[in-house]
Amino acid sequence: MAPYPEGHAMTPVLQLKNIRKSFGGVTAIQDFSLDIHAGEVVALVGDNGAGKSTLIKMISGVYTPTSGDMLLDGQPADFPDASVARERGIEVVYQDLALADQQTVYMNLFLGREPVKGPLRLLDRKRMIAETDTLVKELDVRIPSASATIRDLSGGQRQGVAIARATHWAKKIILLDEPTAALGVAETARVEATIETLKARNLAIFIISHSLDQVFRLSDRICVLRRGQQIGIRETSQTDKNEIVSMITGVSK
Amino acid sequence: MSISLPNRAVLQGLIVYAGFVLIFLFFAVMLWDRGFLSAQNLTNIVLQTAPATVLAVGLVFVLAAGEIDLSFGAAVALSAIVAAMVMRVTVWPVGVAAGLATGMAVGFVNGAIVAYVRLPSFLVTLATMGVVAGIARELSNLQSIPVTADTFIGIFGGGKLLGIPSLVIWTVLALLIGHLVFRETRYGAHILATGDNPRAALVSGIRVARLRLSVLVVSGACAGLAGLLYAGRLQAARYTLGESDLMTVIAAVIVGGTALSGGRGTIPGALVGSLMMGMLSNGLILMGLSVSWQMIIKGLIVLAAVAVSLRDPNR
Numbered sequence: 001m002a003p004y005p006e007g008h009a010m011t012p013v014l015q016l017k018n019i020r021k022s023f024g025g026v027t028a029i030q031d032f033s034l035d036i037h038a039g040e041v042v043a044l045v046g047d048n049g050a051g052k053s054t055l056i057k058m059i060s061g062v063y064t065p066t067s068g069d070m071l072l073d074g075q076p077a078d079f080p081d082a083s084v085a086r087e088r089g090i091e092v093v094y095q096d097l098a099l100a101d102q103q104t105v106y107m108n109l110f111l112g113r114e115p116v117k118g119p120l121r122l123l124d125r126k127r128m129i130a131e132t133d134t135l136v137k138e139l140d141v142r143i144p145s146a147s148a149t150i151r152d153l154s155g156g157q158r159q160g161v162a163i164a165r166a167t168h169w170a171k172k173i174i175l176l177d178e179p180t181a182a183l184g185v186a187e188t189a190r191v192e193a194t195i196e197t198l199k200a201r202n203l204a205i206f207i208i209s210h211s212l213d214q215v216f217r218l219s220d221r222i223c224v225l226r227r228g229q230q231i232g233i234r235e236t237s238q239t240d241k242n243e244i245v246s247m248i249t250g251v252s253k
Numbered sequence: 254m255s256i257s258l259p260n261r262a263v264l265q266g267l268i269v270y271a272g273f274v275l276i277f278l279f280f281a282v283m284l285w286d287r288g289f290l291s292a293q294n295l296t297n298i299v300l301q302t303a304p305a306t307v308l309a310v311g312l313v314f315v316l317a318a319g320e321i322d323l324s325f326g327a328a329v330a331l332s333a334i335v336a337a338m339v340m341r342v343t344v345w346p347v348g349v350a351a352g353l354a355t356g357m358a359v360g361f362v363n364g365a366i367v368a369y370v371r372l373p374s375f376l377v378t379l380a381t382m383g384v385v386a387g388i389a390r391e392l393s394n395l396q397s398i399p400v401t402a403d404t405f406i407g408i409f410g411g412g413k414l415l416g417i418p419s420l421v422i423w424t425v426l427a428l429l430i431g432h433l434v435f436r437e438t439r440y441g442a443h444i445l446a447t448g449d450n451p452r453a454a455l456v457s458g459i460r461v462a463r464l465r466l467s468v469l470v471v472s473g474a475c476a477g478l479a480g481l482l483y484a485g486r487l488q489a490a491r492y493t494l495g496e497s498d499l500m501t502v503i504a505a506v507i508v509g510g511t512a513l514s515g516g517r518g519t520i521p522g523a524l525v526g527s528l529m530m531g532m533l534s535n536g537l538i539l540m541g542l543s544v545s546w547q548m549i550i551k552g553l554i555v556l557a558a559v560a561v562s563l564r565d566p567n568r
C-alpha cells in the first residue's frame with residue numbers, strides 16, 4: 001500500500017481554504033481554513049451548534065460549501081455526493097453511526113461496496129465474513145460474530161463496527177464525529193487505541209469531541225470553532241485546557 | 254443477552270411454517286371425509302394461489318425497501334385486459350408483451366412519483382390503485398374479454414410441460430429468480446439496506462431514489478405476469494381480476510416474515526404465507542362456511558399471525 005504519490009510527502013492531505021457555508025440566511029461556517037497532514041490527529045472543538053458536524057459533512061461530500069476551496073493531496077476536491085468522497089479515500093464515522101440495524105455486521109462493513117463472484121455477480125459472503133473476522137480481531141472490536149445483527153449489539157460494539165468500517169476503507173483521511181460520546185470508560189479507551197493505530201498507519205485524522213481530556217490525549221493540534229467562526233488553531237503541546245476553554249466560550253480567564 | 258435475540262428472530266421466521274402445518278393439520282382432521290387431502294384438491298390450492306404467489310414475490314421487494322404497493326391488484330386487472338384486447342387484434346406474443354409492459358408502466362409511474370416527487374408510496378399507490386382500476390373498467394366497458402389464443406392459454410393457463418402445470422412453472426420461475434436476486438445480489442442487499450436505514454444507504458453510495466423506483470417496477474412486472482396467468486387460466490380478462498388479492502398477498506408476505514417497515518424480507522416465507530392463505534380459503538369453503546364468515550375468519554387469523562410475527566419485544 002502506497003497511498004501517497006512520490007514527492008507529495010509534504011503536501012497536506014487535506015487543505016481547506018476560506019470555507020463558508022450558509023443554510024438560507026443562517027451562516028453555519030464562516031471563513032474556515034485548515035491544513036491536515038498524513039499521520040496527524042487534529043481535534044475540532046466547540047460548543048453545541050458551533051458548526052462542527054456541518055464542517056465534517058462538507059469534507060465528506062454530504063454538503064457543498066457555499067464558497068471556498070477544498071484540496072485533496074493538492075488537487076481540487078469537489079464532491080457532488082458522499083460516494084465520490086469515499087472513492088477518493090475519505091471515510092466518516094457519523095454521529096449517528098449510519099448503520100443498517102437489521103443487517104449483519106459484515107453487510108454493514110461492505111455496505112455499497114459488496115464484493116461479487118462468478119458470471120452472475122453473486123455476493124461473495126465468504127470473503128466478506130473472512131475479511132470482517134480479520135478486521136474485527138485486528139481492531140479488537142468484541143462482537144459475537146461477523147454474522148451478528150447490528151441491533152443485537154451494545155452501543156460500544158456498534159461504535160466499534162462503524163469505526164472498523166471507516167478503518168477498512170479509508171485511504172487518506174478519517175473524520176470522526178463524537179466517536180466516544182455514548183461509550184463507557186473501557187470502550188472509550190479501546191476507540192482511542194484504535195485512533196492511535198490509524199495515526200501510526202499514516203492516515204490523517206480529524207476528530208470532533210466534547211471531552212477536552214480526550215482531545216489532549218489524542219491530538220497534535222486543536223482547532224476551535226465558536227458560532228461558525230474559526231477562533232484559532234493551537235499545537236496541543238503548546239496550550240492548556242484553560243486556554244482552549246476560553247477560546248470555546250469567548251470568556252477569557 | 255446477545256444470544257437470546259437472534260433466537261427470537263429465528264423463532265419469528267419459523268412461525269409461518271408452524272402456522273402452515275397447524276392449519277394444514279386442522280383441515281386434514283376436520284375435513285378428512287370431504288376431500289381436503291385429495292391430490293386434486295391440493296393441486297387446486299397450488300394452482301389457485303399461483304397468481305398471488307407471483308404477486309407476493311414482487312411485494313417482498315417493495316416492502317423490504319421500506320415502501321408499499323397498494324395498486325398491484327388493479328394493475329393485474331389492467332394488464333390482463335390490455336393483453337386480452339391486444340390478442341384480439343394481433344398474435345398472442347404481442348399481447349403478452351403488452352400485458353407485461355402495462356404492469357411495468359404502472360410500477361414505473363408509482364416509482365417515479367415516489368422516488369423523484371418524494372411522496373409516500375402508501376398515498377401514491379392508493380391513488381394509482383383508483384386510477385388504474387378506473388382505466389380497467391373504462392377500457393373493458395365492465396365486460397369480460399374472452400381470450401381464445403390456444404397457444405397462450407396453454408403456456409399461461411391450463412397447459413403442462415413434462416406433466417407439470419404451466420401455472421406452477423411460472424410461479425416457481427418467479428420464486429427462484431426473485432429469491433436469487435433478493436438474497437444473492439448487491440441489488441438485493443441494497444434493497445434491505447435502504448429499507449433499513451435510507452440515510453446510511455445514501456452515505457454508502459447506494460442510489461436510493463433509483464432503487465425505490467426499481468422495486469415498484471418489479472412489483473408492476475409481477476402484476477403483469479399475474480394478470481397473464483389469470484387470463485390464461487380463466488380464458489378471459491375482467492376488471493375484477495386481482496381485486497381480492499390485495500389483502501391476501503399483503504397478509505401472505507407479512508405473515509411470511511417480511512417487515513412492513515422495511516429492512517427485512519424473505520421469498521420462501523412469502524411462498525409459504527401465500528400457500529397458507531390459499532389453504533385457508535379452500536378449507537373454509539369446504540367446511541361450508543358462508544363468504545361472510547370466510548372473510549371474518551380469514552381476517553382474524555391474519556391479525557393473529559401478524560401480531561405474533563411482527564411483535565417486537567424490544568419496543
Ligand SMILES: Nc1ncnc2c1ncn2[C@@H]1O[C@H](COP(=O)(O)OP(=O)(O)OP(=O)(O)O)[C@@H](O)[C@H]1O
Nearest residue numbers: 023026027028046047048049050051052053054055
Ligand atoms: N441542514 C441544515 N439546515 C439549516 N441549518 C442547519 C443545517 N445543518 C446545521 N444547521 C445549523 O448550523 C449550525 C451548526 O450545526 P452543527 O450540527 O454543525 O453543530 P455542531 O457543532 O455539530 O453541534 P453539536 O455539538 O450539537 O453536534 C446550527 O445552528 C444548525 O442549526
Ligand SMILES: [Mg+2]
Nearest residue numbers: 052053054095
Ligand atoms: Mg454535531
